[in-house]
Amino acid sequence: MLLSLKEDITNLKAVSNRLLLLAQASMVDVEKKFVPLRLDHLLWDSKAELVRMHPENRVTINLDPELDDESNLQVFGDEQLLKGAIVNIMDNACKYSQDHHVTVNLRMTAGKTILEFKDKGVGIPSDQVTRLFEPFYRGSNVTGFKGVGIGLSLAYRIVKGHFGDIFVESQEGKGTKVVIHLPIFNSILSWI
Numbered sequence: 001m002l003l004s005l006k007e008d009i010t011n012l013k014a015v016s017n018r019l020l021l022l023a024q025a026s027m028v029d030v031e032k033k034f035v036p037l038r039l040d041h042l043l044w045d046s047k048a049e050l051v052r053m054h055p056e057n058r059v060t061i062n063l064d065p066e067l068d069d070e071s072n073l074q075v076f077g078d079e080q081l082l083k084g085a086i087v088n089i090m091d092n093a094c095k096y097s098q099d100h101h102v103t104v105n106l107r108m109t110a111g112k113t114i115l116e117f118k119d120k121g122v123g124i125p126s127d128q129v130t131r132l133f134e135p136f137y138r139g140s141n142v143t144g145f146k147g148v149g150i151g152l153s154l155a156y157r158i159v160k161g162h163f164g165d166i167f168v169e170s171q172e173g174k175g176t177k178v179v180i181h182l183p184i185f186n187s188i189l190s191w192i
Contacts, residue, residue, distance in 0.1 A: 036074050036185045037082065039113050040067075043104060046086040050094070057094040057101075064107035072108045074185035077162045085158040088151035089117045089178050096121035096176070108184065112164075115180040124170040132168055152178075 040063060047059040067073055075082070093102035097119040105116040124132065133156040152168075155178075159166040163183050170176040 033078050034076050035079070037077055037079055038070070038073050039075050039115070039182070040073050040106060042079065042083055042086060043106060043115075046083050046090060047104075049083070050087050050090050054091070054094065054100075057090075058099070059090055059094070060101070060103045062103065062105045064105070067106065067108055072184055073106075073113070075113060075162070075182045076185050077182075081158045082162065085155040085180075086115075088155050089180075092151050093117050093119035093121065093176065093178070112181045112183055115182070117178040117180075118175065119177075120175040123172040123174050123176055124168070125172050126170075129168055129170055133166075155180075 040061075043061050047061060050057055050059060090102050090104070094100045099120065101119065103116075103118045105114075105118070107114050107116075132152045135150060135153040156166055159180055159182070165181045167179045168176065169179070
């Protein structure tokens with residue numbers, strides 16, 4: 001009874017935190033606290049947070065060797081929001097994979113950093129991929145998994161609010177890849 005109550009409280013806290021992040025991500029850009037951030041540091045911090053919450057999860061982070069210039073790792077953004085998006089995507093990948101593992105690849109191309117989150121999970125039916133960014137939408141094949149459908153809609157809003165793009169590729173029964181493109185800090189400076 002007490003274990004069940006503790007689990008319910010933990011789940012309620014996670015949903016509440018995600019809803020607060022969703023509200024924060026919806027604020028007008030002027031109110032956001034954007035600063036230069038190292039994306040690799042955000043990845044390592046997000047991994048630590050996720051593993052602290054769910055010790056069974058495994059996260060492998062691969063940095064492209066071509067990212068030898070620190071300035072190519074900097075993005076312009078709100079640390080709490082970006083970390084929230086990354087943790088949500090990592091959490092989904094681990095949750096829907098039998099091995100609770102996600103591989104994250106960080107690389108750069110044409111003034112953008114590219115984050116790829118890959119899992120070997122249940123995948124998403126092809127006719128449902130386009131709906132994944134809708135708040136509270138959950139795929140038809142995840143009924144046995146806990147969740148309320150906030151994570152990807154939250155990540156979508158956060159990434160878009162950081163001048164980025166987010167895409168999902170998936171094959172049912174084979175896994176999912178979530179790809180995020182964020183402009184590097186130097187390219188943002190040319191817009192200002």
